[in-house]
Amino acid sequence: MQGFSSEPGTHGPVTEVPPEGMRRIYRWAAMIAVGGFLFGYDTGVVSGALLFVTDDFRLSPTEQGTIVSVLLVGAMVGALCAGRLADALGRRRAVALEGAVFLVGTAIAATAPAYWTLLIGRVVLGLAVGAASATVPVYLSEISPTRVRGRVLSANQLMITAGILVSYLVDLAFASSRDWRLMFALGAVPATVLTLCCLLVVPESLPWLVRRGRWRQAREVLDRVLPPEEASRVVARLRNEVPGPRRKPGEEPERPVGWRTLLTPGVRPALAVGLAMAVIQQFGGINTIIYYAPTIIEKTGLSASNSIFYSVFIGVINLVMTVLATRLIDRAGRRTLLLVSLAGMALLVALLGLSFIAGWNSELSLVCMILYIAAYAGGLGPIFWVLVGEVFPPRVRALGSSTATTANWIANFVVSQAFLPLAAAIGQGQTFLVFAVICFLGLLFVARFVPETKDRTYEEIDAALQARFGGPGGGRGEAKEPARRG
Structure with missing residues (x-):
């Protein structure tokens, strides 16, 4: 399988990824794409929950609309900040942080005693939704072999639609009990999975490591998908091909890019x-x-x-x-x-x-x-x-x-x-x-x-x-x- 993405300038210099390495890549992609599931779930679940929130908090039509739309405002801010965050912390840590923000927003929304608290919870969820929607495609792109890159990247949208469908089913399941708090609270399950997978299982994006001269960590990632001799060959080539003067181990090789x-x-x-x-x-x-x-x-x-x-x-x-x-x-x-x-x-x-x-x-x-x-x-x-x-x-x-x-x-x-x-x-x-x-x-x-x-x-x-x-x-x-x- 051609093209595990490790070179800063391309999507795929590795000519062959063994089946076991491909299985690992697919597992990592599935774990990161849980961020897409949360995107879909938290944007969709409010459609059913709002019916019962309106009765409990006696919301006006304007307040009902705000509960829905404020997530979009938070998502704008989250998406805008996500690029800098992913460049500074790395893709893996950025997604882990976003999973933690999902948990915080879910906890606030599910336990909200009043309209304004619920509004804050929806804003926090919006920050996580927006940030994840920007960061997840970047990570998926940077771990994808060229010939299956479209399939791996589209896993994000697949999980978004799955999240929307699950949110509709959850709304339908709890409609008779009118338990809107549980509708929101169930979002904590995928949020916990996302956070733990990023912290314990998923590796850092290889291009991010290479651009920062973190060769030991880059070699560890390659060892997980390639035979040892092939991993050594790729690291040696990358050391010669990374542009710029020689740097000491661990030294940052490039400055953060700006909006311009x-x-x-x-x-x-x-x-x-x-x-x-x-x-x-x-x-x-x-x-x-x-x-x-x-x-x-x-x-x-x-x-x-x-x-x-x-x-x-x-x-x-x-x-x-x-x-x-x-x-x-x-x-x-x-x-x-x-x-x-x-x-x-x-x-x-x-x-x-x-x-x-x-x-x-x-x-x-x-x-x-x-x-x-x-x-x-x-x-x-x-x-x-x-x-x-x-x-x-x-x-x-x-x-x-x-x-x-x-x-x-x-x-x-x-x-x-x-x-x-x-x-x-x-x-x-x-x-x-x-x-x-x-x-x-x-x-x-x-x-x-x-x-x-x-x-x-x-x-x-x-x-x-x-x-x-x-x-x-x-x-x-x-x-x-x-x-x-x-």
């Missing part, structure tokens, strides 16, 4: 793709359906009880299609799945909007909604997180991921706050037509600017980006991309 680095000509194409895909993923309308699915389904004429049931069904579709995307992403490629996904989303959300405007039967509206979610989960949903881990240069990968993820959370917040007022002003069907136009514009952006990243090292990805953006070696939109490697 993202605006340099060599990084700008990656930043443009990261920011644009972050906005397209949210402005395409997906979270209006995830957050407001029961409300939207009720508008089709179905009862409230049926609305809750279909919300769980939507969660199942979301998970199943994400599993399918995970299987296809290293075969069909990122770009192909993105184009098909956005085309399907544009068509289906347009039909959903027309079904409301024309008053078509509720079953047709529900089918459009489910197929729209399937189109999203089979492409745009997981591939955004894959691209965030692939397009940025290794030295600024954490900072770039942090920036793109922050933009994603800002767009999430804007859409969530604007959906109901916009639907009230111009109509729910017309609002879905706006989402259809955005999906179509996203399709055009991907067709013009997003290269294929499947089976490519960072240098090949960068060359393709520069070509598409007219940078060095490129030419005004002609994608003079390197040939794909088998």
